[in-house]
Amino acid sequence: MKTKMTLLGKTYQFQSLKEIMAKANEEKSGDQLAGIAAQDHTERMAAKAALAEATLADIRNEPLLPPEQDEVSRVIEEQLNEKIYGEIRNWSIAELREYLLRPSTGQPEIIRLSRGLTSEMIAAVAKLMTNLDLIQAAAKIEVLTHCNYTIGQKGVLSGRAQPNHPTDDILGIKAALYEALSYGIGDAVIGVNPVIDTTDSVREVLKMTKEVMHTWEIPTQNCVLAHVTTQMRAIRQGAPADLIFQSLAGTQAGNKAFGIHEKLLDEADDLIRRDGTAAGPNLWYFETGQGSELSAEAHHGIDQVTLEARCYGLARKYKPFLVNTVVGFIGPEYLYDNKQVMRAGLEDHFMGKMHLLPMGVDVCYTNHMKADQNDMDNLAVLLAAAGVNYLIGVAMADDCMLNYQSTSFHDIATVRELFGLRPAPDFEMWLERFGLMQNGRLTAHAGDPTLFM
Amino acid sequence: MNESTTLDWLVDQVMKVLEQQQAQATAPEESSTISESITAQDFRSTQIDIMDTYSRVEELPPSLTDPIQHSNVPEPKWAEGMEELLASTPARIGVWRTGTRPLTSTMLALRNAHAAAIDAVFSEVSPALLQEMNLFTVETHYENMETFLRRPDKGRLITDSGVALMKDKCILKPQVQVVIADGLSANAIESNLKDVYPALMNALKVYGLSCGTPFFVKGGRVGCMDHIGEILQPEVLVLLIGERPGLVSSESMSAYMCYRPHVGTVESDRTVISNIHRGGTPPIEAGAHMGTVLHKMLEQQASGVKLVM
Numbered sequence: 121m122k123t124k125m126t127l128l129g130k131t132y133q134f135q136s137l138k139e140i141m142a143k144a145n146e147e148k149s150g151d152q153l154a155g156i157a158a159q160d161h162t163e164r165m166a167a168k169a170a171l172a173e174a175t176l177a178d179i180r181n182e183p184l185l186p187p188e189q190d191e192v193s194r195v196i197e198e199q200l201n202e203k204i205y206g207e208i209r210n211w212s213i214a215e216l217r218e219y220l221l222r223p224s225t226g227q228p229e230i231i232r233l234s235r236g237l238t239s240e241m242i243a244a245v246a247k248l249m250t251n252l253d254l255i256q257a258a259a260k261i262e263v264l265t266h267c268n269y270t271i272g273q274k275g276v277l278s279g280r281a282q283p284n285h286p287t288d289d290i291l292g293i294k295a296a297l298y299e300a301l302s303y304g305i306g307d308a309v310i311g312v313n314p315v316i317d318t319t320d321s322v323r324e325v326l327k328m329t330k331e332v333m334h335t336w337e338i339p340t341q342n343c344v345l346a347h348v349t350t351q352m353r354a355i356r357q358g359a360p361a362d363l364i365f366q367s368l369a370g371t372q373a374g375n376k377a378f379g380i381h382e383k384l385l386d387e388a389d390d391l392i393r394r395d396g397t398a399a400g401p402n403l404w405y406f407e408t409g410q411g412s413e414l415s416a417e418a419h420h421g422i423d424q425v426t427l428e429a430r431c432y433g434l435a436r437k438y439k440p441f442l443v444n445t446v447v448g449f450i451g452p453e454y455l456y457d458n459k460q461v462m463r464a465g466l467e468d469h470f471m472g473k474m475h476l477l478p479m480g481v482d483v484c485y486t487n488h489m490k491a492d493q494n495d496m497d498n499l500a501v502l503l504a505a506a507g508v509n510y511l512i513g514v515a516m517a518d519d520c521m522l523n524y525q526s527t528s529f530h531d532i533a534t535v536r537e538l539f540g541l542r543p544a545p546d547f548e549m550w551l552e553r554f555g556l557m558q559n560g561r562l563t564a565h566a567g568d569p570t571l572f573m
Numbered sequence: 574m575n576e577s578t579t580l581d582w583l584v585d586q587v588m589k590v591l592e593q594q595q596a597q598a599t600a601p602e603e604s605s606t607i608s609e610s611i612t613a614q615d616f617r618s619t620q621i622d623i624m625d626t627y628s629r630v631e632e633l634p635p636s637l638t639d640p641i642q643h644s645n646v647p648e649p650k651w652a653e654g655m656e657e658l659l660a661s662t663p664a665r666i667g668v669w670r671t672g673t674r675p676l677t678s679t680m681l682a683l684r685n686a687h688a689a690a691i692d693a694v695f696s697e698v699s700p701a702l703l704q705e706m707n708l709f710t711v712e713t714h715y716e717n718m719e720t721f722l723r724r725p726d727k728g729r730l731i732t733d734s735g736v737a738l739m740k741d742k743c744i745l746k747p748q749v750q751v752v753i754a755d756g757l758s759a760n761a762i763e764s765n766l767k768d769v770y771p772a773l774m775n776a777l778k779v780y781g782l783s784c785g786t787p788f789f790v791k792g793g794r795v796g797c798m799d800h801i802g803e804i805l806q807p808e809v810l811v812l813l814i815g816e817r818p819g820l821v822s823s824e825s826m827s828a829y830m831c832y833r834p835h836v837g838t839v840e841s842d843r844t845v846i847s848n849i850h851r852g853g854t855p856p857i858e859a860g861a862h863m864g865t866v867l868h869k870m871l872e873q874q875a876s877g878v879k880l881v882m
Contacts (some may be wrong), residue, residue: 523819
C-alpha cells in the first residue's frame with residue numbers, strides 16, 4: 121500500500137491504514153475531537169488519494185482492530201465469502217467505486233459483491249464517494265425484509281410510528297400512535313422508546329400496542345426499545361413482542377458500554393425466534409449512529425465512519441427487519457452542523473445498504489447543533505432519492521420524551537407524495553379499507569386521531 | 574423511627590419554611606404575571622385562536638406557552654375523544670394539515686420553540702444576576718461558543734487565572750462546595766438560580782453543614798467538577814448547571830453532586846437531580862432535596878451508584 125502522497129507540491133507521509141482511513145473522511149467534529157482528522161483540506165485529499173490506490177487486500181491485511189482482540193472484528197471476518205473476496209481482492213478502492221456506479225452493476229451484482237466485502241472495505245469506498253455517488257449507488261439496492269409483513273420494496277417508503285411519552289403514560293402513547301396512523305405512518309413498526317426501563321413497563325406497552333394492532337387489524341409489527349435484557353425478561357414473562365431491539369456499537373468495548381456482547385445477542389436472537397409473536401424470519405431492530413464509540417471511549421483511534429460500518433457488519437449477522445442510524449442525536453461534538461449530519465446520513469444509509477441491511481434513517485438533530493428543521497427536510501428528500509426503507513415519524517417532529525427533533529408524520533406523507541412512493545403494500549391496502557388513503561394519496565379523513573377511538 | 578423518616582421530616586420542615594418565604598416574596602409578582610387568570614390547565618385545553626395566543630404571550634410565563642396545544646382538526650369523528658387525547662400527552666397532536674403539510678400556526682409554534690432553545694444555548698448568564706448572588710466568575714478553556722460545543726474536554730478545565738482566583742477567594746477544604754455553571758443553557762441559570770440557591774443554603778443550614786465560597790464557571794461542563802475538586806478539595810461538591818435545552822423547556826437545570834471529586838472521577842460516581850424547572854422538578858423542592866443528598870453523601874462517604882438513598 122502506498123502511504124506517501126504528493127499533492128499540490130506537498131508530500132504527505134501516512135503511518136498506517138488507520139491514519140489514512142481517518143484523514144480521508146469528510147470533515148467531522150467527532151474525528152477532530154478524537155484528534156485523528158486531517159489537519160487541512162489538502163491533507164484530506166492526499167489521504168483520499170492514498171485510499172483510492174489501496175486494494176481490498178491491503179485493507180484486509182492490515183486490520184484496524186484485529187479479530188483476536190475484538191469480537192466485532194471476528195464476526196465481520198467470519199461472514200466473509202472467501203471465493204468472492206478472492207475474485208476482487210486486487211481491486212483498488214477507486215475501482216470498487218467505479219464498479220458500483222457503472223450502469224451494468226445492478227442489484228444482483230451488488231448482492232454477490234457484498235458477501236466478499238468487509239465493513240472496513242465498505243467504509244473505505246464511502247470515503248471516496250460524493251453525496252450524489254452515495255445516493256445513486258444506494259438506490260440500486262433493494263432490501264426486502266419480512267417480520268409480520270414485508271417492507272423495503274422499490275417504490276415503498278415506510279414510517280416508524282414513534283409515539284413516545286415523557287412518563288410512558290399508556291393513553292398518551294396511544295394518542296400519538298392514533299395521530300401517526302391517521303397520517304398513514306406505522307408500516308415499518310410501532311416502536312416506543314420507554315422512559316422506564318423495567319420489565320413491567322415494557323410488557324404493558326407491548327400489550328397495548330398489540331391490542332391496538334388487533335382491534336383495528338393493522339398489518340404491522342410492534343417493538344419497545346428498552347435494553348435488550350429488559351425486553352428478554354418481558355418476553356419470558358409472556359409479553360407479545362414481534363421484534364427485539366438493541367443499539368449497537370462498532371467495537372466490543374463500545375458494546376460493553378451498551379451492556380451487550382455477541383453471546384447476549386445470540387441468546388436474545390434465540391429467544392425472539394422461540395417466544396416472539398411474529399412470523400419472521402427478520403426479527404431484530406437495531407439502531408446505530410456515528411460517534412457512540414468515541415463517546416464511550418471505545419474507539420481505538422478508528423474514525424467514526426469506519427466504526428459505523430462495523431456496526432452494520434455486526435448487525436448483518438442477525439438478519440434484522442429494521443436498522444436505522446440515529447444520525448443527529450449524539451450532538452455537535454460528533455456531527456457539528458447540518459452539512460456534517462447530511463453527509464453522515466447519506467454515508468450511513470449507503471454503508472448499511474452495502475451490507476444488504478434494511479436501512480432507515482432517523483433524520484434528526486439536537487438543539488445545540490447547528491441544524492434546524494429545514495435541514496431535516498433536505499436530508500429526508502435526499503434519502504428518499506437514495507431509496508431509504510423508512511423514516512421516523514414523530515408528531516410534528518418534536519419528540520417530547522427524548523428531547524430532540526426528527527421527521528414528522530406530515531414529512532413522511534409529503535415525501536411519499538413528492539416521489540410517488542407508497543406505504544408497504546399490506547399497510548396501504550389497510551389504509552384504503554379504512555378510508556385514509558386512495559390511489560396512494562391521503563383522503564380528507566386523514567389527520568383525525570379520534571378515528572381510532 | 575428509622576433514619577430516613579427523620580430525614581424526610583427534616584426535608585418537610587425545610588420545605589415548609591421555604592414555601593412560606595417564597596409565597597411572601599412572589600405573591601404580588603405572580604398575581605400581576607397571570608393577569609388574565611389563565612392557568613396552565615386552562616391554557617392547554619381552551620381553544621384559543623393562534624393570533625390571540627400570540628398577543629397574550631408576554632403576559633404568560635414562557636414555559637406555559639410551549640407547546641401550544643389545542644385541536645385544529647375541523648370535524649373530528651369524536652370531539653370529546655379529541656380532548657381526552659390532547660390532555661394525555663404533550664406531543665403535538667391534533668394539529669391538522671394543509672395538504673400533507675402542517676398548518677402555518679403549528680409550523681410557527683415548532684419553530685418558536687426551537688428558536689428559544691437555540692437562544693438558550695447561545696445566551697450568557699447576566700452579570701447583574703451574578704452580582705446579585707454575590708458570585709465571582711472563573712472561566713474554562715472553552716475559548717468561544719463554537720469550541721465549547723465542539724470540545725467538551727475544554728469545558729472541563731479551569732484556566733490558570735481562574736485557578737489563581739479560586740485559590741485566592743475560596744475557603745480551602747470546605748465541607749460543601751457550591752459551583753454554578755452555564756453549561757448548555759444560560760436560561761436555566763437565569764430562571765432557577767434565585768429559587769434553588771436559597772433553598773439549598775437553608776437545607777444545608779438545617780443539616781448543620783458548612784459551605785465554602787460559591788462561584789460561577791463560564792463555559793463549564795459537568796467534568797469541571799473534577800478540576801475544581803483537585804484545587805479546593807471539598808468533601809462534597811454540588812454543581813448547578815444548565816441542561817441541553819429541549820423544546821418543551823429551555824430552562825431545565827441539573828444538579829450534579831459528588832463526594833471528593835477528583836480528576837478521573839467516573840460518571841457513575843456522580844449523583845444527579847435533573848429536569849429542574851417550573852414544569853419539572855420545582856426549583857425550591859430541588860434545592861431542599863440537594864441538601865438531603867449532600868448530607869447522605871457525607872454520612873456514607875460515597876456518591877453516585879455507591880450512595881444508598
